[in-house]
Amino acid sequence: MLKKIKSFSVPTLRRLPLYLKIARREQSAGKLIISCSDIARECRLDPILVRKDIASTGVVGQARCGFPIDKLIEAVEIFLGWRGGKDAFLVGVGHLGAALLKYEKFQEHGLMIIAAFDIDKQKTKQKIGNIPVFLISKLPDLAKRMRVPIGIITVNADTAQDIADIMVDAGIKAIWNFAPIVLKVPESILVENVSLSASLGVLTSQLNRQKDSDE
Amino acid sequence: MLKKIKSFSVPTLRRLPLYLKIARREQSAGKLIISCSDIARECRLDPILVRKDIASTGVVGQARCGFPIDKLIEAVEIFLGWRGGKDAFLVGVGHLGAALLKYEKFQEHGLMIIAAFDIDKQKTKQKIGNIPVFLISKLPDLAKRMRVPIGIITVNADTAQDIADIMVDAGIKAIWNFAPIVLKVPESILVENVSLSASLGVLTSQLNRQKDSDE
DNA sequence: AATATATCGATATAAATATATCGATATATT
């Protein structure tokens, strides 16, 4: 039976990790309760917005006090799918790919990069960040047998679509794409793009306009 | 005189670099004209949206044909502030910082990383991606003398605010922040955040919900 | 040459997102 998937606002999903980070820090500092106003102040957001975001995770707060931090953290982690780690394969062991492999904190986000792949045989000779590197030809079999749900693409724009095709064939359900193209994949496959150009564009465009108005 | 800064939609600013990339590629392939429908098809967006985005750059098209690619590229580049490169300093030569220093294509985005900084003296001994690395204590003087407008923060969350303070004191106008915190800076300073957690949160959250509904 | 079609540009509508308002309630203060 095809259930309608309740979709949540992407802006909300993008803010929640920040709230989580703050909540975890406050918990480490010994606090038991945290309010939306506290979080909003630190994020420079409207408390009402923070409250609505948090409400979508389903956690219930206490009037006048706030939310029990442990319950809040649990609710956000479950909501984001960060409880019970998900396996991922990374393809493209270049500068960026290697940096991601060496980043230790993805576990905090429930992401376990268990293997990396590249076309360059040289790169398969050593582990990076304790993660083994294989030839790309090994991906399909491994992905199918291990039922890996997430693929990370850190190859260049020219080869990204080919890698996406291989991932889809291998049964990967979600792609975290760092290449600056729009991947063509079946509708059922999730794609989340990280675009440095997009981010840089926002910055430099606004910087230009600000400068112009100063003169 | 304080002119009101005309602000453009951030979603539009985030899509324009993609259109630009496509336009450049088509130009290399010899095409002289490109239509919003062409771009929309490739980006999997509504042509009307693409047309509106492009309209905000001020370029004018030709009914039934599209936009002259050279004019379109020029307009988008100017709009994004990517004509006539901008200097930048990067602070934090860790895995990610080093990867950005080695990335050669920022020039296509009008960004020139002319120096990097770190607290670790060891790191100052060699260039990375042909960019020299200095001790962080050298930043203020260099930034002021060279009037560097952009600072890139690739340190960890604990030190990011300190680095931002140093950058602001040194006259930097815009910060490209890769650390997972909300920086506290004066209103006149632009901040653009790149948040891997946010991006990952969108992916894993949706992946979870999809899985739940399958069962 | 007349007609059809694709696209631009402008305007209008719809949908998504953010902000404001208000009552209820638990703690702090007088």
Place this chain on the structure above:
DNA sequence: AATATATCGATATATTTATATCGATATATT
């Protein structure tokens, strides 16, 4: 104990963003 205050939760409004509609126009087709 009574009152004030901060915060939640729900509902309502405003703003932003995306989509739809329509006329004008340049090319392609008949």
